[in-house]
Amino acid sequence: MSALLEIEQLETFYGPSQVLFGISLQVEEGQVATLLGRNGMGKTTTVRSIMGLTPARRGRIRLAGRPIEALAPEQIAALGVALVPEGRQIFPNLTVEENLIAFAANRNQSPEPWTLARIWTLFPRLKERRNNLGYQLSGGEQQMLAIGRALMTNPRLLILDEATEGLAPLLREEIWRVLRLLKENGQTILVIDKYLERLLPLADQHTILERGRVVWQGDSRALAQRPEVWKQYLSV
Numbered sequence: 001m002s003a004l005l006e007i008e009q010l011e012t013f014y015g016p017s018q019v020l021f022g023i024s025l026q027v028e029e030g031q032v033a034t035l036l037g038r039n040g041m042g043k044t045t046t047v048r049s050i051m052g053l054t055p056a057r058r059g060r061i062r063l064a065g066r067p068i069e070a071l072a073p074e075q076i077a078a079l080g081v082a083l084v085p086e087g088r089q090i091f092p093n094l095t096v097e098e099n100l101i102a103f104a105a106n107r108n109q110s111p112e113p114w115t116l117a118r119i120w121t122l123f124p125r126l127k128e129r130r131n132n133l134g135y136q137l138s139g140g141e142q143q144m145l146a147i148g149r150a151l152m153t154n155p156r157l158l159i160l161d162e163a164t165e166g167l168a169p170l171l172r173e174e175i176w177r178v179l180r181l182l183k184e185n186g187q188t189i190l191v192i193d194k195y196l197e198r199l200l201p202l203a204d205q206h207t208i209l210e211r212g213r214v215v216w217q218g219d220s221r222a223l224a225q226r227p228e229v230w231k232q233y234l235s236v
């Protein structure tokens with residue numbers, strides 16, 4: 001396996017204030033990797049740097065070996081990185097179907113690209129709501145739509161930032177079910193979430209951030225055996 005995403009010594013600032021201090025991590029093709037850490041530790045900023053939204057000031061970010069740290073967000077998206085952002089950000093005045101086709105593309109040259117029909121199978125609830133406007137959807141439906149919209153770009157790398165945030169338990173389970181299916185399909189995923197008990201069986205690799213630095217990295221087995229690491233860096 002080769003790394004689809006490689007981040008090396010990433011340093012990111014908001015104006016004069018430095019938030020990331022040399023983050024390094026890799027996501028292998030077909031794997032699910034997590035970014036963990038308490039609030040404000042730099043997870044979203046790492047994702048914003050990958051997407052070019054808050055560009056890296058120093059360090060390297062490569063997608064399939066190609067440096068992307070100096071590219072614009074739309075170029076990075078066109079190379080096949082799709083973000084389901086915190087707060088979803090679907091188009092409120094477009095229908096479910098219009099949201100899904102807005103950025104549809106086959107960016108990973110998949111022989112079986114995502115189609116509306118496949119999205120309806122994955123999220124039957126969205127099919128029922130296909131003609132509703134974005135703002136008419138519940139929080140859970142909006143989250144499904146945000147994931148569906150990202151999938152319709154056929155991303156090489158799918159990034160989810162707090163996809164289960166604010167959802168009722170049953171809806172959270174629905175999101176985990178979908179992530180498991182996507183993984184079985186070979187989708188490479190970087191996920192930020194706080195439900196460690198769901199992430200351990202799902203994910204292959206974990207990176208824990210603390211004040212903009214990597215404080216622990218390893219696989220699910222190693223993390224499962226280190227409750228003191230959870231306690232130190234993940235409990236609130």
Ligand SMILES: Nc1ncnc2c1ncn2[C@@H]1O[C@H](COP(=O)(O)OP(=O)(O)OP(=O)(O)O)[C@@H](O)[C@H]1O
Pocket residue numbers: 014017019037038039040041042043044045046
């Ligand atoms: N636009 C901004 N301007 C200045 N500082 C910011 C900005 N956005 C975030 N920060 C700061 O950067 C640090 C990292 O924030 P970030 O959002 O990356 O953390 P996080 O781990 O994703 O946490 P959360 O789960 O709360 O989003 C925090 O100290 C935060 O206050």
